[in-house]
Amino acid sequence: MADELQYTKEDFLYAQVVERFEQQIGNNTLRAGDKLMSLRALSKEQGISLSTAYKAYAELENKGIVEARPKSGYFVKFAPAQYPKKLQSGQPTPAIQKTEVEDMIRLVYQTMRRDGVVRLSQASPSAELIPAAKLNKAMMEALRKSPTSCTQYEEIQGNRDLRKQIAKHAFNWNGNITEDEIVTTQGCMEALVFCLEAVTKPGDIVAIESPVYFGIFNVIKILGLKVLEIPVDPEDGVNLEYLEKCLGEVPVKACLFVTNFTNPLGISMPDHRKKQLVELLADRQIPLIEDDIYGEMYFGKNRPKTCKSFDKNGMVMLCSSVSKTLAPGYRVGWCIPGKFIDKVITNKLMHTVSSATPTQAAIALFFETGRYDLHMRNLRKALHTQCLRYIQAISEYFPEDIKVTHPNGGYVLWIEMNSKVDAFELFESAIQESISIAPGQIFSTDARFTNYIRISFGSPYNNNIDKSLKKLGELIWKFSQ
Structure with a gap:
């Protein structure tokens, strides 16, 4: 196992070369069409082997940034200047006609499960990105190690080994917790439900971001709670100034925000803004339920912090799972509910008694052996490459506006x-072409985002994806006329 996790000096050298080229292309020192030095010249200048030089160019080529031309060498293919315009802050006009958002959500889910559909609407890892064989191995090891073959109920608070691993992993976001502060759940959504029930009662008002993942406002509605939508800035995340103004006028009982790589915008609140948010709510004794399910999927060098990182009095309730990173079907999630842990444990006892024993044990072992960290390094690299390729296709196939x-x-x-x-x-037109997208209307309670769509880059870029994005671009051109 140790050999599986080792990285050579050459691995780091090639990554550094790739990063330097990306910086030069990003700041327009190198522009689209510019020729790059030859492999031999790169090897000599950087003091690296030919194989490392080739690996660096191959990585840039995989990202769609560089192209190899036969008998000519390597050239810059795509630069950030060619990207579509960035989304600006500001709220869209509310829909004129009232639409049943629940019906739209149901239709999106039903149609994307059809055979042959390209699921650009599914914000989760494709099967190709999941290490199924290693997960199977972890499951078999967990069953063999268990004296009862994982057939008995777990502790109410959750598998202790899993909670220990989650506590260790919290180091990545500056967390300083123990296994006794964690409660495992059946996925992140159950964690959100337990936390909401712990700090609210039917009729209370909960602040959420807008736009927001439709599953969140559906849960709030089912619990009999009312929603206050807070606009999200594409650069800074939740609009804290707007939130502060609302808190002075509306009796908000709790806030529920996705602060890292929010769905559907895919952006993160800067760490200093997270600190401001925690302090703003702490001063008013308002609990913050933080959905950090996407926090591990960062493309930079360091994982972004969580709001829980700045929590000094237990008012932040962090929720997460491995559903978006490793195994959606395992339904392994958790929450770190701070001062509300006793209420959360009571809610879990009333709802589920305990979480599934085999999957918790398998995920605990996957963490313990280092397989999770290795998988995440590979997944982040793949997602970053896919993100770049999808944006490049969008810039080529979609209208310029x-x-x-x-x-x-x-x-x-x-x-x-x-x-x-x-x-x-x-x-509706795209699904007739076997392409599933997520229409913007399903990301608000009143279907207001009428001219927005969400596209997932969770599937590796291939000819099928390319054709689907090209067809989608043609449909958008048609509707734009």
């Missing part, structure tokens, strides 16, 4: 189209 977020992690792109385009009508 579209705007798109430029995420630094996660799975999704949030795209603003011409105001003439109705996103749900576009969805």
